Amino acid sequence: MHKIDARRAIDALIDHVGKGGRGSVLYQNMPVFGRRGQARYDEARLAGVQFIRVVAEPPVFCVEDGRIRVTALDEVLPERPLGLLVDRLVLPGSVRPAEGYTRLARIIAQPLDDEGFLQPSNVRHAPTATARKGVFFCGRCHEDTDDEGSELEAEALVSHVLGVLPAEGTIRLPEEVVTVDVARCVSCLTCLRLCPHGAIAMREQGMSHSVTISDTACFECGICAAACPRQAITHGGLTNEQLTAAANVAAEPFLGKPTLVVFACSQGAVQAADGAGRMGLELPAEAMIIDVPCAGRISEVHIMDALVAGAGGVVVLGCHAHNCRSLHGSDAAQHRTERTRASIETLGMDPDRVQFHSIAANEGARLAHILERAASAMNEE
Numbered sequence: 001m002h003k004i005d006a007r008r009a010i011d012a013l014i015d016h017v018g019k020g021g022r023g024s025v026l027y028q029n030m031p032v033f034g035r036r037g038q039a040r041y042d043e044a045r046l047a048g049v050q051f052i053r054v055v056a057e058p059p060v061f062c063v064e065d066g067r068i069r070v071t072a073l074d075e076v077l078p079e080r081p082l083g084l085l086v087d088r089l090v091l092p093g094s095v096r097p098a099e100g101y102t103r104l105a106r107i108i109a110q111p112l113d114d115e116g117f118l119q120p121s122n123v124r125h126a127p128t129a130t131a132r133k134g135v136f137f138c139g140r141c142h143e144d145t146d147d148e149g150s151e152l153e154a155e156a157l158v159s160h161v162l163g164v165l166p167a168e169g170t171i172r173l174p175e176e177v178v179t180v181d182v183a184r185c186v187s188c189l190t191c192l193r194l195c196p197h198g199a200i201a202m203r204e205q206g207m208s209h210s211v212t213i214s215d216t217a218c219f220e221c222g223i224c225a226a227a228c229p230r231q232a233i234t235h236g237g238l239t240n241e242q243l244t245a246a247a248n249v250a251a252e253p254f255l256g257k258p259t260l261v262v263f264a265c266s267q268g269a270v271q272a273a274d275g276a277g278r279m280g281l282e283l284p285a286e287a288m289i290i291d292v293p294c295a296g297r298i299s300e301v302h303i304m305d306a307l308v309a310g311a312g313g314v315v316v317l318g319c320h321a322h323n324c325r326s327l328h329g330s331d332a333a334q335h336r337t338e339r340t341r342a343s344i345e346t347l348g349m350d351p352d353r354v355q356f357h358s359i360a361a362n363e364g365a366r367l368a369h370i371l372e373r374a375a376s377a378m379n380e381e
């Protein structure tokens with residue numbers, strides 16, 4: 001049953017029972033949503049509406065003496081089929097995605113679920129943000145959204161918009177942070193293919209083409225800067241030179257022991273490290289955390305720089321699948337880590353000196369455990 005049908009069924013039954021009738025809901029899952037939904041559900045139960053969870057087998061319907069007999073298997077006593085004689089039977093409607101959802105999903109860079117609905121599984125974007133900057137009016141395209149859900153989404157959207165509106169009259173455009181050196185660019189289109197936020201475009205310039213980055217669309221994840229084979233893209237917030245310098249400092253021995261250089265995504269792992277601190281958990285002293293906008297900002301070169309500078313190990317911390325704000329930034333980081341592991345193995349080094357882990361912002365304890373294990377393994381070598 002979908003949320004919207006559940007809400008309608010509960011409302012109708014409260015009304016019916018209020019007029020002296022009786023009513024039951026047979027369900028496999030009862031999608032009660034939000035405070036108002038829970039309150040209506042409780043109200044219905046108190047009013048005497050019966051909620052019966054049935055097993056997955058569909059109920060059987062037949063007509064008996066002019067009434068409808070419903071036979072279903074109650075989840076509590078499945079061996080004793082439940083029979084109800086009812087005057088009126090209301091079945092949930094079938095909700096299907098509209099035709100345009102696939103195109104819409106492409107435009108706002110949100111995945112579709114198995115049934116073709118836009119789904120808010122990415123915790124950084126749900127329920128109203130997407131991997132595209134801008135204001136998109138999409139209507140109600142989540143399968144499991146009812147009126148209350150839509151109202152909440154509308155309120156969240158308004159607060160987003162108010163957040164970008166200036167206190168005094170003028171909207172200041174974001175400063176140019178990620179830039180392309182057109183003279184270095186060979187138009188390989190790697191950056192255009194990889195940018196998860198649709199911020200890169202190819203523009204014609206006379207007889208040639210060149211890549212341009214839209215400051216208003218860019219999330220400054222740095223995936224493009226890490227991937228450009230010509231190093232034609234500069235991330236002004238965290239340049240390659242700054243990353244190398246940070247890795248060099250972090251790789252300096254601590255109390256005579258090698259360190260663990262940790263490139264941590266600011267969207268998840270850095271917050272997990274803060275959380276570990278708040279929980280009173282100590283991260284290993286060897287772990288030197290470098291805050292990066294997205295794990296996808298880190299290339300093989302940055303990892304190798306840290307090893308060459310003397311780090312005992314390198315850990316890249318990205319986000320869990322489907323939770324990366326930049327959609328595939330974490331996957332890109334994992335692939336680059338795997339490639340670096342393979343490279344250092346051919347050089348005779350232990351590949352486990354380079355590791356990738358995915359961490360959510362609320363996994364401080366797990367982060368502490370991962371870093372503890374990596375530091376101990378490094379110290380055992």
Ligand code: SF4
Binds near residue numbers: 227231
């Ligand atoms: S990846 Fe680099 S070289 Fe390739 S198109 Fe983008 S800026 Fe140009």
Ligand code: SF4
Binds near residue numbers: 178200221223
């Ligand atoms: S920094 Fe990220 S969002 Fe910005 S252009 Fe590069 S890949 Fe796209």
